Amino acid sequence: MKHPALADTVAAIVTLLILTGAAWIAIYGPETPIPVHFDAAGQADRYGSRYEVAAVLAGLALLNLLAAWMVGRQADSTPDLIRRKGLRRGQWLSIIIVSAIAAFIGWSSLGPAAPAGAGHPGAAMAFTAFILLITGATLGRVGPNPFIGVKTPWAYKSQLAWDRSNRLAGRLMFWLGAAGLASSPLVAQPAGLITLITGVLIAAVWSVIESWRVWRTDPDRQPF
Structure with a gap:
């Protein structure tokens, strides 16, 4: 067994x-x-x-x-x-x-x-930054799955697109998380949390575009 x-x-x-x-x-x-x-x-x-x-x-x-x-x-x-x-x-x-x-x-x-x-005024920002930090540290090494990662149609059709878009998202989230943790006790709220969330949205859009860009140039991609 x-x-x-x-x-x-x-x-x-x-x-x-x-x-x-x-x-x-x-x-x-x-x-x-x-x-x-x-x-x-x-x-x-x-x-x-x-x-x-x-x-x-x-x-x-x-x-x-x-x-x-x-x-x-x-x-x-x-x-x-x-x-x-x-x-x-x-x-x-x-x-x-x-x-x-x-x-x-x-x-x-x-x-x-x-x-x-x-x-604590910065608790929500610190918690969000912590989640980003641990996610970013791991995301670039996560394989295709239905729950975690940049789950675009192009990423599922190209292993290279999955790897590169998730590595990009991981790096962006890691540094956003590190900056958010360091600054959460210092910045005024809710401006700090809003800025952090805005950064996450930008990182998400950037990663989605990256998955499409890599899939488009990947000779081993699967067609739709």
Whole structure:
């Protein structure tokens, strides 16, 4: 019997931990309204019940399990070792991102600053920058998959287009994340977060154009 890969096991453990946290919040969380949504300046602009937070976390847990299972099965069925490693990197990246999002949701809604309805002004920017940093550090080595990466039609039709567009996106996201982390305690909000998100949108458009450009010149591309 084939043993599950380490990433599969970790994904199952993370899913169980998030579901356990969701169940604890649903049973023992505050009965009074808690912040569930924040504006760009970090101020709570909507309140909800503990059951809403628990439902969001449970949804994240199931999304994590689905993504890890699909990418893991794709990796298991791929004979090419390099592509299999790339898919496993994508699996690890999705696990890290979902774990970070779940932790941030719990901290924002139930942390020390939650009763006042305000977090640290740069918290949202720092969290976004952290996600960009870890994504950028890994993205250029992730193989084609349905969840992580520059998933354009041209990237799926050309391995070269996938590799180059994702390497470009990875570099851009890494440096955006590094700059965002360094500047998040210093810049005024929400201007800092808006600037960071604008940079991400520019990087995304640039990467999509790159995938088309490389596919167009790739002699080994697949036709539509």
